[in-house]
Amino acid sequence: MKAALLLALFASSTFATTNLYIVEVADASDIPAKRHGSQPHERLYRSLQERKISFDVQKEYNSPGIFLGASISLNDVANVLSADGVVAIRPVHTYSSPKPVSFKVVSPGDPALPDSESTHILTGVDKLHEQAIIGKGVKIGIIDTGIDYTHPSLGGGFGPGFKVAGGYDFVGDNYNGHGRSYHGRFDHNSSSRSGTLVGGIIGANPGNPFNISGVAYGAELWAYRVVSCFGSVTDDIVIDALLMSVKDGMNVLSLSLGQSSGWTEGTTAVVASRIAATGKIVAIAAGNDASSTGSWFTSTPGNAINAISVASSDNTVVPQTDGTPDIPAPSGGLVSSFSSYGPTYDMYFKPSITAPGGNILTTLPVPLGSWGVASGVREQILRTSMSAPFMAGSAALLFQVKGKSASTAAQQGAGLVQPYAAIFTSTVITPAELLLNDTTHFAGPQKITIKNVGKTVQSYTLSHVPAGTAVTLSPGTIDPTMSRVPLAATYATVTFNMAEFTLGPGQAQQVVATISPPQGLDPSTLPVYSGFIYATSGNDSVHATYLGVAAPLRNAQVLDDTDSIFGFNLPVILDPNGNPQNTPTNYTFVGGNAPTVLWRQVFGTPLLRLDLVAANIVLNATISARAVPLLSFSNSHNGGTFAQVPTIGPLLEMDFLGRNDQFATRDRTFLLSNIFANGTVIPDGSYKILLRALKVTGDPKNEADYESWLSPIVGIAA
Ligand SMILES: *[C@@H]1O[C@H](CO)[C@@H](O)[C@H](O)[C@H]1NC(C)=O
Ligand SMILES: *[C@@H]1O[C@H](CO)[C@@H](O)[C@H](O)[C@H]1NC(C)=O
Ligand SMILES: *[C@@H]1O[C@H](CO)[C@@H](O)[C@H](O)[C@H]1NC(C)=O
Ligand SMILES: *[C@@H]1O[C@H](CO)[C@@H](O)[C@H](O)[C@H]1NC(C)=O
Ligand SMILES: *[C@@H]1O[C@H](CO)[C@@H](O)[C@H](O)[C@H]1NC(C)=O
Ligand SMILES: *[C@@H]1O[C@H](CO)[C@@H](O)[C@H](O)[C@H]1NC(C)=O
Numbered sequence: 001m002k003a004a005l006l007l008a009l010f011a012s013s014t015f016a017t018t019n020l021y022i023v024e025v026a027d028a029s030d031i032p033a034k035r036h037g038s039q040p041h042e043r044l045y046r047s048l049q050e051r052k053i054s055f056d057v058q059k060e061y062n063s064p065g066i067f068l069g070a071s072i073s074l075n076d077v078a079n080v081l082s083a084d085g086v087v088a089i090r091p092v093h094t095y096s097s098p099k100p101v102s103f104k105v106v107s108p109g110d111p112a113l114p115d116s117e118s119t120h121i122l123t124g125v126d127k128l129h130e131q132a133i134i135g136k137g138v139k140i141g142i143i144d145t146g147i148d149y150t151h152p153s154l155g156g157g158f159g160p161g162f163k164v165a166g167g168y169d170f171v172g173d174n175y176n177g178h179g180r181s182y183h184g185r186f187d188h189n190s191s192s193r194s195g196t197l198v199g200g201i202i203g204a205n206p207g208n209p210f211n212i213s214g215v216a217y218g219a220e221l222w223a224y225r226v227v228s229c230f231g232s233v234t235d236d237i238v239i240d241a242l243l244m245s246v247k248d249g250m251n252v253l254s255l256s257l258g259q260s261s262g263w264t265e266g267t268t269a270v271v272a273s274r275i276a277a278t279g280k281i282v283a284i285a286a287g288n289d290a291s292s293t294g295s296w297f298t299s300t301p302g303n304a305i306n307a308i309s310v311a312s313s314d315n316t317v318v319p320q321t322d323g324t325p326d327i328p329a330p331s332g333g334l335v336s337s338f339s340s341y342g343p344t345y346d347m348y349f350k351p352s353i354t355a356p357g358g359n360i361l362t363t364l365p366v367p368l369g370s371w372g373v374a375s376g377v378r379e380q381i382l383r384t385s386m387s388a389p390f391m392a393g394s395a396a397l398l399f400q401v402k403g404k405s406a407s408t409a410a411q412q413g414a415g416l417v418q419p420y421a422a423i424f425t426s427t428v429i430t431p432a433e434l435l436l437n438d439t440t441h442f443a444g445p446q447k448i449t450i451k452n453v454g455k456t457v458q459s460y461t462l463s464h465v466p467a468g469t470a471v472t473l474s475p476g477t478i479d480p481t482m483s484r485v486p487l488a489a490t491y492a493t494v495t496f497n498m499a500e501f502t503l504g505p506g507q508a509q510q511v512v513a514t515i516s517p518p519q520g521l522d523p524s525t526l527p528v529y530s531g532f533i534y535a536t537s538g539n540d541s542v543h544a545t546y547l548g549v550a551a552p553l554r555n556a557q558v559l560d561d562t563d564s565i566f567g568f569n570l571p572v573i574l575d576p577n578g579n580p581q582n583t584p585t586n587y588t589f590v591g592g593n594a595p596t597v598l599w600r601q602v603f604g605t606p607l608l609r610l611d612l613v614a615a616n617i618v619l620n621a622t623i624s625a626r627a628v629p630l631l632s633f634s635n636s637h638n639g640g641t642f643a644q645v646p647t648i649g650p651l652l653e654m655d656f657l658g659r660n661d662q663f664a665t666r667d668r669t670f671l672l673s674n675i676f677a678n679g680t681v682i683p684d685g686s687y688k689i690l691l692r693a694l695k696v697t698g699d700p701k702n703e704a705d706y707e708s709w710l711s712p713i714v715g716i717a718a
């Protein structure tokens with residue numbers, strides 16, 4: 001009974017939907033004076049038992065150096081943090097599977113066919129293929145729905161010697177995102193639509209009736225199936241797949257899944273980032289929802305700090321898929337503006353790069369028709385699902401030529417992926433991204449290193465090319481601006497300590513670029529500015545991309561305190577009929593007689609808490625509960641403080657929540673039960689509920705860094 005109501009949240013929020021958590025533990029060697037023979041997992045379980053915490057282990061992760069821990073269902077999260085060796089506890093997130101793919105089955109000679117190799121020509125992949133640079137010797141893991149390896153252009157078989165040389169099925173056909181996963185042999189084929197589209201973009205063999213080829217058709221593909229025939233996938237399974245792919249020796253990983261977040265946190269993102277830091281390339285769909293959501297909304301795990309989050313550009317040619325006239329695509333070949341989607345709340349540059357992702361001719365599972373054009377300019381998820389494998393294939397080409405640890409050169413700053421240029425450039429600029437942060441944490445002076453990796457002496461000139469400054473919030477409101485995010489014609493300025501120099505082959509020069517944010521903009525609109533620093537020598541030109549926000553992020557409002565979506569002010573307590581509770585009300589918690597806390601976030605928060613507090617608490621909340629008569633009941637309960645506020649006990653604590661979009665159905669609710677977050681029953685009495693959201697960059701220990709709201713009196717009469 002007690003667990004059932006603990007996290008009863010609406011399904012589409014970014015919250016955990018079960019009481020499943022991923023607990024990360026320290027390596028045994030990290031802990032001095034460890035007990036003899038104590039292994040990290042055993043130590044954790046023993047410590048939980050000593051604390052009388054009931055738990056059920058679902059999966060164990062044992063990849064020293066990358067991730068040690070377990071996915072565990074438990075109720076008492078707060079008590080686990082202090083258990084032996086625990087490094088982090090993160091709720092399990094559910095990711096949407098690659099959205100139902102809209103595609104048109106095609107046959108040779110079909111007038112709807114796009115130019116067979118247009119995306120390869122756009123990026124120089126065709127020229128690399130001519131030089132037999134096809135990803136030979138590189139292993140690419142595809143974490144998706146599986147691949148129809150019976151497809152003749154995908155090798156026609158499975159196992160050593162075949163194109164699809166290995167893999168694993170973590171879910172079977174019937175797993176629906178809940179419960180234990182099925183560990184099966186990799187043998188399915190008809191449900192593998194998304195993975196087969198991805199597999200063809202990376203690896204389709206030439207010599208097919210359509211005269212197309214995958215970006216890296218010489219690479220080995222390994223299929224890790226994490227999505228069943230029905231829908232979603234959870235962190236615990238994706239992490240399993242990520243860790244197995246590393247043990248299998250993958251050099252490159254492609255993931256086309258995600259959930260909007262805006263944060264670089266989340267267990268899958270953390271694991272993906274650590275894998276990328278070991279020199280592998282992890283390409284993940286940016287999952288852009290730009291058309292309906294605006295900025296600060298990129299997906300996790302694509303936000304993983306070291307992963308490459310891939311946005312989509314359209315193919316240069318739009319095929320005639322729906323009986324429409326064959327138009328060059330208006331956006332064809334254009335680099336999508338990053339400003340519509342990112343950055344992250346901690347000011348990382350996501351999406352990191354753009355690759356072709358729309359209107360791509362690729363393989364379909366044989367039972368579904370073998371070949372199709374993944375189409376539809378509005379299907380944003382689909383498009384980034386198709387661009388991540390393009391990036392993964394491009395990385396494999398680079399690895400074939402430069403060796404399998406050349407990952408720094410793979411990402412030449414923002415822009416369209418250019419594997420040909422990345423391989424044949426005679427200049428390398430590092431870092432490729434200059435992260436300037438907000439005005440409080442401003443990192444204006446940036447050290448940049450330019451290296452001549454060519455065979456001749458080169459004379460370089462540095463220059464600055466500003467890009468757009470995105471106005472990410474509507475002036476005078478707390479609402480995000482929607483796509484296309486408006487741009488201000490005010491730019492950063494840059495000075496160099498040295499703007500011209502000459503380098504012999506193998507020589508490098510470090511320079512300092514001092515970047516000043518654009519002036520005269522309204523900081524309350526959170527203007528995100530960006531631009532490029534170019535190092536040019538003759539026709540050789542490389543760039544680093546800078547990104548910053550001309551405002552202190554701490555000032556951005558997190559909680560919606562308006563009535564714009566619901567017609568009554570938020571946050572609010574809803575009674576069992578869904579009406580705002582305006583006067584003190586007692587609840588029995590029987591037969592659905594329970595209150596619900598409803599709130600919306602217009603910006604991300606690193607920490608959100610609901611605490612039970614005394615009905616007579618003295619507290620100046622930042623958001624006042626309007627139209628609520630101020631009655632106070634005396635109350636004898638007492639216990640603890642949080643950020644200097646006396647609290648009785650925590651009801652809910654969530655970290656790294658992204659903002660809501662504009663759809664009321666996805667707003668955040670918490671159905672109260674008469675239990676604390678640790679499962680202990682709350683004594684009958686009169687209380688209030690304190691909602692607090694920490695501001696971005698805020699100090700969790702500083703009360704002034706929270707927005708807060710205090711509910712009307714909620715009586716527990718269970
Ligand atoms: C899956 O592939 C096998 C051959 O490997 C075939 O016998 C079977 O019919 C296929 N199943 C479906 C549902 O297409
Ligand atoms: C296939 O494409 C290549 C270039 O990408 C071209 O040279 C060749 O003629 C094409 N073949 C057919 C049958 O279209
Ligand atoms: C920006 O500053 C915040 C606050 O110190 C920090 O948490 C974040 O990691 C910084 N971002 C970058 C990209 O350095
Ligand atoms: C740069 O120019 C030289 C001759 O001026 C040419 O040989 C070379 O191919 C060019 N490089 C690129 C990358 O276009
Ligand atoms: C709620 O219950 C308490 C305790 O029984 C009682 O004193 C109080 O009057 C009740 N409040 C309301 C609004 O019914
Ligand atoms: C609440 O605000 C009032 C007016 O600003 C102030 O006098 C009072 O001390 C504050 N109370 C607390 C508990 O901070």
Ligand SMILES: *[C@@H]1O[C@H](CO)[C@@H](O)[C@H](O)[C@H]1NC(C)=O
Pocket residue numbers: 639648649650676678679680
């Ligand atoms: C659970 O939390 C409440 C409120 O903080 C506390 O009073 C109670 O002792 C806790 N129960 C356990 C078993 O730790």
